[in-house]
Each structure stands twice: as structure tokens, then as C-alpha cells.
Amino acid sequence: LDQPLILGIETSCDETGVGLVRGCELLGDEVASSVDQHARFGGVVPEVASRAHLEAMTPTVRRALDSAGVKLADVDAIAVTAGPGLAGALLVGVSAAKAYAMALGKPLYGVNHLVGHVAVDQLEHGPLPKPAIALLVSGGHTSLLLMRDLATDVQSLGDTVDDAAGEAYDKVARLLNLPYPGGPPIDRAAREGDARAIRFPRGKWGDGTYDFSFSGLKTAVARWVEDTVRDGREVPVNDIAAGFQESVVDVLTRKAVDACLEHGVEHLVISGGVAANSRLRALAEQRCAEAGINLRVPRPRLCTDNGAMIAALGAEVVAAGLPPSSLNLATDTSL
Ligand code: KG4
Numbered sequence: 199l200d201q202p203l204i205l206g207i208e209t210s211c212d213e214t215g216v217g218l219v220r221g222c223e224l225l226g227d228e229v230a231s232s233v234d235q236h237a238r239f240g241g242v243v244p245e246v247a248s249r250a251h252l253e254a255m256t257p258t259v260r261r262a263l264d265s266a267g268v269k270l271a272d273v274d275a276i277a278v279t280a281g282p283g284l285a286g287a288l289l290v291g292v293s294a295a296k297a298y299a300m301a302l303g304k305p306l307y308g309v310n311h312l313v314g315h316v317a318v319d320q321l322e323h324g325p326l327p328k329p330a331i332a333l334l335v336s337g338g339h340t341s342l343l344l345m346r347d348l349a350t351d352v353q354s355l356g357d358t359v360d361d362a363a364g365e366a367y368d369k370v371a372r373l374l375n376l377p378y379p380g381g382p383p384i385d386r387a388a389r390e391g392d393a394r395a396i397r398f399p400r401g402k403w404g405d406g407t408y409d410f411s412f413s414g415l416k417t418a419v420a421r422w423v424e425d426t427v428r429d430g431r432e433v434p435v436n437d438i439a440a441g442f443q444e445s446v447v448d449v450l451t452r453k454a455v456d457a458c459l460e461h462g463v464e465h466l467v468i469s470g471g472v473a474a475n476s477r478l479r480a481l482a483e484q485r486c487a488e489a490g491i492n493l494r495v496p497r498p499r500l501c502t503d504n505g506a507m508i509a510a511l512g513a514e515v516v517a518a519g520l521p522p523s524s525l526n527l528a529t530d531t532s533l
């Protein structure tokens with residue numbers, strides 16, 4: 199029996215994503231990003247993102263259908279990001295999803311963006327063993343989740359208390375005069391630097407929680423840059439990038455592995471834009487191997503915001519037999 203064809207729509211931040219999925223099979227995945235429009239502001243401007251979603255929605259759905267070689271009428275269910283995310287941006291996707299559901303007479307499922315980041319791994323590595331722990335690291339989130347079931351049982355273990363990990367990369371890149379988004383240039387600079395040259399503080403290290411904090415680290419970097427400039431010395435960009443990055447990935451991987459050990463969980467998924475980071479991947483691999491944990495990291499294209507992740511989660515929700523959302527579905531910024 200053929201599994202249902204799920205159309206997934208994602209508009210929580212600055213990417214208009216549309217995906218088509220059957221079970222764990224990825225059929226179509228198209229993303230239109232407004233990232234270039236936000237670059238000169240050094241961060242996402244909500245009103246700009248909302249307008250870009252509105253303009254990109256219909257053409258992106260069309261491209262996804264074309265690339266998958268299916269027709270709109272073939273779609274069995276529509277999944278959409280209900281939250282968390284930017285309120286105005288979410289509304290565009292939810293409104294579009296309702297319109298498609300109504301026009302096609304097919305069920306609508308509002309799903310959680312964070313869980314979508316985990317579900318997408320199934321499109322690359324097959325069904326996710328249960329239970330699993332996920333570390334989600336992007337410009338908007340830094341969360342540790344315990345998943346007993348993707349569709350029905352997800353528990354938040356911890357979160358950032360201030361900046362998200364990617365946000366810290368973006369802000370530190372700005373301090374170092376590197377372009378936005380800051381993750382890739384810092385990743386590159388760090389490879390040329392010495393991670394032991396400068397030791398930056400590790401936020402919430404050993405505090406017995408699974409929460410994170412990166413704003414103190416960002417301030418420490420800012421101080422370092424200021425002092426160096428004041429003393430008339432050249433700013434050692436590569437060493438600062440390497441030291442900053444080491445602080446971030448040290449805490450992320452330590453807490454993720456600790457959570458797995460405490461909960462007796464053997465599978466860790468790392469996803470979100472920051473999962474593309476080369477040092478995070480290397481250190482996670484090393485520490486998971488030492489702890490006997492099976493590590494799954496989706497390819498970078500699937501780690502960043504996209505519609506396929508929402509379709510992948512939609513497929514799980516449909517398979518679990520959960521009831522569809524009503525056409526009054528509201529955006530919801532909680533987990
Ligand atoms: O998942 P994503 O595309 O969008 C959301 O924020 O939801 O993540 C974007 C974030 C940005 O902050 C960017 O700087 C960061 O991911 N990023 C990286 C790398 N590539 C992207 N951070 C560290 N290292 C990278 N290689």
C-alpha cells in the first residue's frame with residue numbers, strides 16, 4: 199500500500215520551504231530564502247521576512263511539485279509549521295496551508311518546527327530509533343529534546359536562556375567584521391586559528407541543567423576585541439574565532455552527551471543550521487564514540503530550515519493516526 203503524499207510548508211523564519219514526502223522518502227524540497235535582504239541588518243527583520251514569504255509561497259509550491267513530478271491533486275495531507283517562530287512569518291505559511299487544505303479537501307496538520315528539525319533526519323538515515331535525544335542548534339534555537347516518539351511524545355530537556363547558538367555566531371562575526379550569516383566565515387577562520395590561544399568562558403558549564411547561555415561569551419569576545427584595539431594591536435581574528443567556537447561546541451556536545459547518558463538514550467541527532475559546523479561535527483563524533491552513542495547528523499541542506507522537515511513530521515503524525523488540525527489552527531510559539 200502506498201504511503202500518503204504529504205506537502206510540508208515552512209515559514210517560521212526567513213526561509214519559505216516547501217517539501218513533498220512519502221514516509222521516509224524525500225520527493226521534493228524547494229527553499230526560497232530572504233537571507234540576502236536581512237544581511238545589511240545583521241539579523242532577520244520580521245516584517246521583511248513576512249513579505250518575502252508572501253511573494254515566494256505560490257512559486258515555491260509550484261517548483262516543489264514540478265521537481266517531485268506530482269500534481270497538487272495528488273497530495274493526501276498538508277503539514278505546516280504552527281510554531282515556534284516569528285508570528286507574522288508563521289501566519290503566511292499557516293494561511294497558505296489552510297487555503298490548500300480547503301481547496302483540495304485534504305486534512306491539515308499544524309506541527310512543531312523544532313521536532314521537524316529532528317524528523318528530517320529520517321529522510322536521510324531512515325526511521326529514527328526510539329528513544330532518541332536531539333540537539334537543535336540554529337539562528338533561532340538551542341534546544342535539547344528527548345523524543346520517545348516524534349509524533350506523540352517529545353519532552354524539552356533544556357534551552358538557551360539568552361542567545362541561540364547561531365545568533366552568537368552571527369553577533370561574534372559582526373564583532374570580527376566577518377559577513378552575515380556568521381557561522382560559515384567563523385567556521386573557516388577558526389580552522390586557521392589556534393583554539394587554545396584564548397580561553398573564553400563556557401556558559402552554564404557544569405550547572406546541572408541542560409540549559410545554555412551564550413551572551414556572556416559574546417560579551418567576553420567583545421571585551422577582547424575592544425582591549426586589543428585600544429592597545430593598538432592587530433585583532434587576531436582566527437584565534438578569536440577558534441576560541442569562541444571551541445567554547446560553543448564544547449558546551450553543546452558535553453550537555454548533549456550527558457543528557458544521553460543520564461536518560462540511557464543511545465541515539466543523538468544534531469540538527470539546525472549550526473549542525474553544519476565542522477568543529478561541532480568532529481567533537482560530537484569523538485565524544486559520542488567515547489560514550490557509545492550513535493550520532494546522526496543530517497546533511498547540511500536538510501539541517502537548515504526547509505519544507506521537507508515539516509512534511510517528514512507530517513508523515514509521522516499521519517502514520518500515528520493523530521486527528522487533523524481544524525481550519526481555525528492558530529500559530530503557536532510554544533513547544
Ligand atoms: O537553521 P538555520 O538555517 O535557520 C534558523 O535560524 O532557523 O540556521 C542559521 C544559523 C545562522 O545563525 C548561521 O550563522 C548558522 O546557522 N550556521 C553556522 C554554520 N552554518 C550556518 N554556524 C556555525 N557553523 C557553520 N558552519
Ligand code: ZN
Pocket residue numbers: 311315336338470502503
Ligand atoms: Zn529552524
